[in-house]
Amino acid sequence: MDRKSLIDSQPILASVPEPLWKFAERRKIEAGETLFRIDDPVQCMLIVISGEVRLIRRDRNGREIILQRVRKGFVAEASLDVKTYLCDVVAAEQGEVLSFPVREFRASLCDDSKFQSYWMKHLEQEVRRLRAQCERLSLHSAADRIFHYIESEGVDGVVMLDQTRKTWAAELGLTHEALYRALNKLKAEGLLDINDKQIKAISLRNV
Amino acid sequence: MDRKSLIDSQPILASVPEPLWKFAERRKIEAGETLFRIDDPVQCMLIVISGEVRLIRRDRNGREIILQRVRKGFVAEASLDVKTYLCDVVAAEQGEVLSFPVREFRASLCDDSKFQSYWMKHLEQEVRRLRAQCERLSLHSAADRIFHYIESEGVDGVVMLDQTRKTWAAELGLTHEALYRALNKLKAEGLLDINDKQIKAISLRNV
DNA sequence: CGTACTTTTGAATCGCATCAAATCTGGTGG
């Protein structure tokens, strides 16, 4: 895949200024591979081309908490102005990433105001996404979280899951058992239409 | 309070470029006042000088969900590049805000790269704060969320609450009853030291 | 074809939400 097709597949790359491209490095990643660990010095900024990369922490019981899940686009954007990582960065699937050294990345942001403007928009989008996730996690029932997810992540009341139900459960702050049961219940009640990875909310208003 | 003392109290204001200052407007806010509503067009960017401003949404039961709580600094940063508000913005206490028109605010960001750089850092900080909140809300027990809050928001295992326990409970994604009970239990178990607004975690490692 | 992981269901338990009601508190106005 050449640079042009990379940009086609990820428009945000179009804003990467010419000088920074010289430092771009392409790299394959393996499923389960840990790319960076908490407290590692931040040396590069990654953008996911294919596969899936996750930002994770662990709670005191050792359970994984997924803070970000990226299948396309930048990972750990907020690490740009800190010295060390605050989370582990792991590959969940095999795939490819593009890597820029942070030093040059920062320099390009200062030099190129268009790039900086894109980056800012990107950060604001991440802020909105995270607020939505906080809102969702503040809901007390599994069903509410499922519908909230469909409304905020789906299109026209339909989401195509790009992950397993088990990891979806973690993203929703539920155990996988609770999610399976809630999905079954909602399906039985006619509130959800479920076909494998496609989950559709049946709105009562449309009846 | 003049401009100099404003800047002293909020260093981020030091980065506001000269031309933008001309558009700054000072304004008093009353407790309970709704400053902006969901779907209102975004016309200004607020920075809180005193009092407290909150970004809130409501769930289907009408319960308030607090997405951001600001006693000093910018509110609703992510509204800069959207047309309308995605949350209500309300004053929780009487106080004062400084308001900049978004149009000029955006223009200044483009013109002044130092200002843009500060703004970016600010956004990244908000991203980290939100990730910490998501992590906290992913914890399943009240006690875990309390300790997580103390660790991430406190200093040396101590937090000084700048809000009521009731709103703290909402921030932790708990009912206020659950929070009161959890605090009592942890105090009884000798895991917390509580003096009014000061909550201290007793680390077992320090014994 | 075996192995690791996800999906699914079951049963028991526990913690939180919920509803209720009694103080306590800070602030307001008479």
Place this chain on the structure above:
DNA sequence: CCACCAGATTTGATGCGATTCAAAAGTACG
């Protein structure tokens, strides 16, 4: 200055829903 009021704090009782532990069945992948 005191009575009053709204909201916060606190405690109690109850029920539900999610967690937890367990295990079976399904599925993808090498």
